[in-house]
Structures are given as structure tokens and as C-alpha cells.
Amino acid sequence: MKILYKVINSKWLQHPVFWVLSIYVIGDYFAISNSLQFIDYFYALLFHISLLFLVYVNLQVLIPRLLQKGKYLFYALFVAILLATTYSLHELTFELLLPLLPTEYYMVSFTDYKVLVTIFLIYLVLTTLLKLSKSWYQLQRVEKEKLSIELNSLKSQVNPHFLFNSLNSIYSLALSKSEQTAETVLELSNLLRYMLYEVGDDKVELSKELEMLENYIELQKLRSDQSTKVTFNISGDPSDKHIAPLLFFPLVENSFKHGVKGVSDDGFITIDLELNEGIQLNIKNNKGLVDDMEKGKYGGIGLENVKRRLALIYPNKHLFEVIETQTDFEVKLKIQ
Incomplete structure (x- = not known):
């Protein structure tokens, strides 16, 4: 049971599962037909380049260095900069990267900026809450262990x-x-x-x-x-x-x-x-x-x-x- 608990709570399992589900959801949301096709998954993969950048900059840099240290104004400022950078990266992916790929598909980012920013905000808020809840849980577990020892x-x-x-x-x-x-x-x-x-x-x-x-x-x-x-x-x-x-x-x-x-x-x-x-x-x-x-x-x-x-x-x-x-x-x- 302890081994299973460690495996389930391992980030090496949680993160791939999260991104696989995310690719499926994004692909289904932007699907060009009633059934998912290869082009839908391909589009979702390109879409996730900017999402990966957004999520991991937030998780690895902004949350530990700003949010968890109580620097809320700086966190809000850098979140705004991060959203603008993510939006630019998304546009560059479809304008510059896609034409360089040897593919027979022709795709453009047909999503307007309001929908894009909404999706970015959903991922930002979701991953922030998951990170904070996990940190809180780990803190509670450590405190409980310390309490038990004492x-x-x-x-x-x-x-x-x-x-x-x-x-x-x-x-x-x-x-x-x-x-x-x-x-x-x-x-x-x-x-x-x-x-x-x-x-x-x-x-x-x-x-x-x-x-x-x-x-x-x-x-x-x-x-x-x-x-x-x-x-x-x-x-x-x-x-x-x-x-x-x-x-x-x-x-x-x-x-x-x-x-x-x-x-x-x-x-x-x-x-x-x-x-x-x-x-x-x-x-x-x-x-x-x-x-x-x-x-x-x-x-x-x-x-x-x-x-x-x-x-x-x-x-x-x-x-x-x-x-x-x-x-x-x-x-x-x-x-x-």
C-alpha cells in the first residue's frame, strides 16, 4: 500500500496524466468534426506549447518565489506579464513554427484573444490551486509527523x-x-x-x-x-x-x-x-x-x-x- 501511495503521489505520474487528459480536452474542444481525428490531436499538441510554458513558469518560478513568500503585488504583475508572453508564444507557434513542420495540414490559431486568455487563466488558476493544495497537504503531513514524534x-x-x-x-x-x-x-x-x-x-x-x-x-x-x-x-x-x-x-x-x-x-x-x-x-x-x-x-x-x-x-x-x-x-x- 505504501508503494502504491508513493506511485500515485509521484509527480512523474501525476504530470503526464494531467497533460494527457489536457490534450484530450483541448483536442475535443477544438475538434473540427464530431469525432476526434489525428489533426485534432496535432493541433492540441501545438496548442500545449504555450500552455506548458505558462504552467511551469508559474509552478516553478512565480509561486515559490513570489506567491508563497507573500509578495502578492509582484505575483499579480508577473502573472500579467506571463499571460502576455504566453499569448505571444501561442501566436508564434502557429505563425512561425507550424510552417516549418513537414506536415500536409494547414492550420492557424483561429481562436480569438478572449477565448485564449480565458483558457490560459483557467490553467493558471487550476495549476496554482493544485500546487497550493499539495503544498498545504505536505505541510500538514510534516507537522503531523513532527507532532507525533514530539x-x-x-x-x-x-x-x-x-x-x-x-x-x-x-x-x-x-x-x-x-x-x-x-x-x-x-x-x-x-x-x-x-x-x-x-x-x-x-x-x-x-x-x-x-x-x-x-x-x-x-x-x-x-x-x-x-x-x-x-x-x-x-x-x-x-x-x-x-x-x-x-x-x-x-x-x-x-x-x-x-x-x-x-x-x-x-x-x-x-x-x-x-x-x-x-x-x-x-x-x-x-x-x-x-x-x-x-x-x-x-x-x-x-x-x-x-x-x-x-x-x-x-x-x-x-x-x-x-x-x-x-x-x-x-x-x-x-x-x-
């Missing part, structure tokens, strides 16, 4: 970032010989299975994403202080909704990372998810202690990742807000 890159950042923090937690539990170590490893295994095998698509079922999110919260509770109050409230039905995978994880992870570290007895994390015609996520947590690593460049990976993915996947269809006070940190996300 999204995959951003998605892949989530896994190592999450894994890095989770392994640190397991390491801490192992050092203290906690009985929760094995359970934590199991929870991490379930989450990694989801990340590896179920988030390959652009969108996933929201219900599955929330299930994994609940597992992640339970995993984080294992290493959190028992006095930390963690609540996760969901209102609405997620069964008929889809969302970009791993979009909520960095936000929830960030709340645990910054909200429970070094907290004595007043730590809290509140996660509220409202599902109506859109999706609204509010996460609020207290500020815990921040170590040197979090003060540096590693601290902002999660939020910047989410912002970039939102801009790429939900352009003009989301609202992302960060509210920070001396004691609390809150993020609000709305997706239409």
Missing part, C-alpha cells in the same frame, strides 16, 4: 520520571526493612504493565486511566506518613470518555512529591475530578520540604510536560492554571 517523546518522559521517584520510595522502604516493600513492588509492577502495554494509543479509556491513578495513589500512600490526609473524589461517569494517556499522572505525582515530604501532622492532598460535558481536575496539597534536586532543573519536568502535551493535543480546548501560596500548591485543569 508527543511520543513527551510521553516517554513520564515513565522514567515516575520510575525514578518510585524506585527511590522502594529504596527507602527497603532500607527501613518495611513490610510494605513487597506490596509496593507489586503496585509498581501493575503500573508499569499499564504504562508499557496499554498507553500506546493517542487516547485511552478514562476509566482505565483512573483505575491506574487510584493504584498509583495507593502506592504512594504506602510511603506517606499516616497522618497525611489523601482524598480522591470522582463525580460523574467516566465510562464514555477518553483522554490522552498519562496526562494526570505527573500532576498527582507532583502533589505527593512536594506535598508530603518533611510534613509532620498537617499534610494533605485533595484530588477532585468532575466529569460532565468536559473534564475538570483540581489538585491541592500543602507545601512540604523541597530538596536541592527539586530546586534545580529536575523539579519542573512534570508540569512542563503536561503543559506541552496539553498545547499539542488539546489546543484552545483546555485551561491549565497553577495557584501557589506560601503554604499550599494547587493545579486546575479543564478539558473541553
